[in-house]
Amino acid sequence: MGDQQNIGKCPVMHGANSASGQSVTGWWPESINLDILHQHDNKTNPMDEGFEYREEVRKLDFVAINRDLHALMTDSQEWWPADWGHYGGFMIRMAWHSAGTYRLADGRGGGGTGNQRFAPIASWPDNASLDKARRLLWPIKKKYGNKISWADLMILAGNIAYESMGFKTFGFSFGREDIWHPEKDIYWGAEKEWLAPSDERYGDVEKPETMQNPLAAVQMGLIYVNPEGVNGQPDPLKTAAQVRETFARMAMDDEETAALTVGGHTVGKCHGNGDASALSAEPEGADIVGQGFGWDNPNMQGRASNAITSGIEGAWTTHPTKFDMGYFDMLLDHEWELKKSPAGANQWEPVDIKEEDKPVDASDPSIRHNPIMTDADMGMKVDPTYRKILEDFRKDPERFQDAFARAWFKLTHRDLGPKSRYIGPDVPDEDLIWQDPIPAGNTDYIEEVVKEKIAEAGLSIGEMVSTAWDSARTFRGSDMRGGANGARIRLAPQKDWEGNEPDRLAKVLKIYEKIAADSGASVADVIVLGGSVGIEQAAKAAGHDILVPFAPGRGDASDEMTDAPSFEYLEPLADGFRNWQKKDYVVKPEEMLLDRAQLMGLTAPEMTVLIGGMRVLGTNHGGTKHGVFTDREGHLTNDFFVNLTDMAYSWKSVGENLYEVRDRKTDQKKWTATRVDLVFGSHSILRSYAEVYAQDDNQEKFVRDFVKAWTKVMNADRFDLEKLQAA
Structure with a gap:
């Protein structure tokens, strides 16, 4: 009775303010939840009203922050020591796992919001110890304050890490705005336990293409694939098939996938030197004294070499703090056999290797260990397509470095949107097709003349409004793709989408294209103006004289500017x-x-x-x-x-x-x-x-x-x- 009496005397509703508390609508789980439309309400945002990050970041001392990040890479901290005295691999993993949640199907995930700071992503098994990486960045975030978002800082740290280890990146853009609350609208899967068998999200796990949409990762709590093999069972060919499907769902082709795998594993290491069961709970489940830290390792003893994350233990290359071609030689020139890490994970190690080719211990340079490969790495070796790409890369190091630089840039910038949103001194000049380029539109025409021509064309209100809506509704705030700008509704694949009523659309576009040619307006502007005309006519018929606001300047994209296969994912179902x-x-x-x-x-x-x-x-x-x-x-x-x-x-x-x-x-x-x-x-x-x-x-x-x-x-x-x- 004592405990019950204490509960009864509690001054607040017992359990109501924790995740276990019953929500007021929890009794009716079939009722739709509108919270996804308001989850980033201003009430969650601590910044002052009127604060515009994309304006503030332009004031950042770009040279100084790059210098500070370079210094951080080799400033090993006693509370979390760096592998070989270099945090490069750690920061790259943090940036990669921030950006790598992006999936093409709905544009959600990615590094554009800094959501790695929050549940569930912050506590995914695949993100073990990245809480420490973000805490290492805190002094820099504190110093530069509002001029750098966490979202930008995490990706920038990965870029600088590569630069500090000798790799020339393709470029960088600032402009990612932080969120201040978990993104509850993102569906990561229906599983109720971490790393549940991947069968649950496949029609047939033997057929990777049957993975449930819009998912890309193979198991709950992973970024991509299981490094030990399909459902933890090593089989490089099967893993390679999952890698291909997963990276395709992130908008990466085979060459980009191979380049990313090699470039990502050329530096750093896996961590599994000990008993994984000894780790404490993840950050979201850890005790309050952890102050946001999870996965506490009682056996760390201040040594980087004792860390445990994935459970696999070892480096891929001889010189894991140097960006070189060593991965190719290591993977392709050795025979590999299946072994167990100290944590009990499946990993591949060379059958025979010279002592001097082994990487040194992450804490003690007098000790050398076997290099390792994951099942995904072995997939690169045994899959014929990936193997051919790797062989070609090895013959032409410049081609590999260019391919990886572009793939890394795409990985870390895909969800930032078009190039017009890029900010900073390191924005590349080149226009890339995945950025959905659109030429500048003309504003030197008379809006009222165009509207008169549209009104005289004999189109119905429904035809005018529907065409404008169909053109604009493709916009996704998740990755800033789609929308009316560019008038891609007149190009493949959009012109043939069932939802766009191709016959009706073709009739309207034929009229609009002539009006555009005669007036100097873009087709994109004419489409939107057509919607305005329809709405204004309908409002007048109802007794309301209104003028729909309009901003000219949209451009018309061409087929050459359009990555048609990736636009297929924007089709409304x-x-x-x-x-x-x-x-x-x-x-x-x-x-x-x-x-x-x-x-x-x-x-x-x-x-x-x-x-x-x-x-x-x-x-x-x-x-x-x-x-x-x-x-x-x-x-x-x-x-x-x-x-x-x-x-x-x-x-x-x-x-x-x-x-x-x-x-x-x-x-x-x-x-x-x-x-x-x-x-x-x-x-x-x-x-x-x-x-x-x-x-x-x-x-x-x-x-x-x-x-x-x-x-x-x-x-x-x-x-x-x-x-x-x-x-």
Whole structure:
């Protein structure tokens, strides 16, 4: 009874402020959670209102911070000693694991937000001891303060580490803004335990391409593949197949994958010299006295050589603090046999090697140890394609170094967005196709003349608005790709996407391309202006004179500027805003709507008002009438919300994701709807927004809010307008 009495006298709700506490909505797990739309609310941000990191970082002393990072690399700290007195390999691993979570399917992950500081990533088994790497950087972060984000600093540290070990990197850009809360919208897998068998995320683990989308890593808590082999069972050919699929899902081809593997393992070492079970819990599960540290090693004894992370133990090359060609000679010129590390992990060691070719101990240079290879390294040796690439690299060191420099740059900058967002003195001059280059657009034309030509072209409001929406909806705030700028909707693969209604799109684009040619405007600008014309006409029909804000200057990309295969991943499989999905999925339509809205950077109120407006404007895919709760289609009214909340109607399921809205008195069908429509009446939070827009005194607010949200979508990829967007 004593413990119960103490709990009863606790001045706060017992357990309510810990992760084990029951959330207020936890009783209803099937209810959609809107938190993903608001997770980086300003309330989590400690910076002053109006603070703009991308402006602040331009004031950074770039020379001084590079000098300080160079000095850090060889300033071994007693509390966490450096391997061979050099932190280079450690910092590279931190930067790599920060950037390496990126996946092409949804653009999420990557090093662009500094999310390695937070759960779950900070406590992944694959990130063991990286808490120490970030703490080593703290004096530099403290010194330069607001002028350097953690996101930039972690990637920059990896770059400087390579430079300090003799490698010339391709370049670097600042500009990554920190988040201040875990990114809960990122799906890392459904497993409930670390390193659960990878079978759980494959249709068939023997077929890597059957890995569940949008995942790229093979097991929960890993960045890429299991270094010991598929499910920890060594088989280099099988591991090579997983490596190929995993890196492809990060937008890397075979040559880039091989270059990254070699370049990453040319320096540093693996750590597994001891009993892994002796380590304490990961940071998120560690005791409060750890002060953010996890994986405490009671057997470390101040020696770098006693560290344990992956469990594999040893260096890949003879000189692991020097960037050289030693990896090729070591891997390709030796026979390898399977061994066990001191921690019990599977690793490969050479059958025969000269003593002088062995790397020295990380703490005692008088001792030498066998080099090691992981199963992924052995995959490079036995897979015919990777083997050929490595042989070619070895024959041409300059080609290898260029390939690795470019691949490392791509790995660490992929989610930063287009080159127009790059900041700093080391930004490369070269335009790279994965940066989705777009030529500068013309602003020397008369906007009103273009709008008049569009209005006279005979297009419907639905055609004009839908085309603009389809062009802009591809934007992903996760990696700053897609959007209306570039007018890639007229190029492969976008022009043929089912969601873009190719026949309707071709008709509209033919008209727009002539208007663009006659006026000097880009097709991209004409597409967006077409949406403005449609909205302004619909608002006027509803009794509201409005002008949709417009910023000229979009450019038109060409096929040569477009990496078509990577754009395939941007194809919408569902668009709740146009009440369409390609087929039935396990995921509910309303959940797919949330995912799309989050990628586009929309809040829940913005999502709500856009849905209501798009329905009455007649933008449904294929012209369906689902959710068109109005008798005045083509008028920008709040009818969707008025009729959704009107108790004169009842609702009945009549098929898979199909419902009828019926008159309660006559039982006559009035309208049809989908789950995406009805969720705005059934979900308590969404209904509260719907009721706001249904009010008699909020018709003008509805139009005003719709135009504001619409403009946000149209300008989401206008990074030259960042100040305007922030305002």
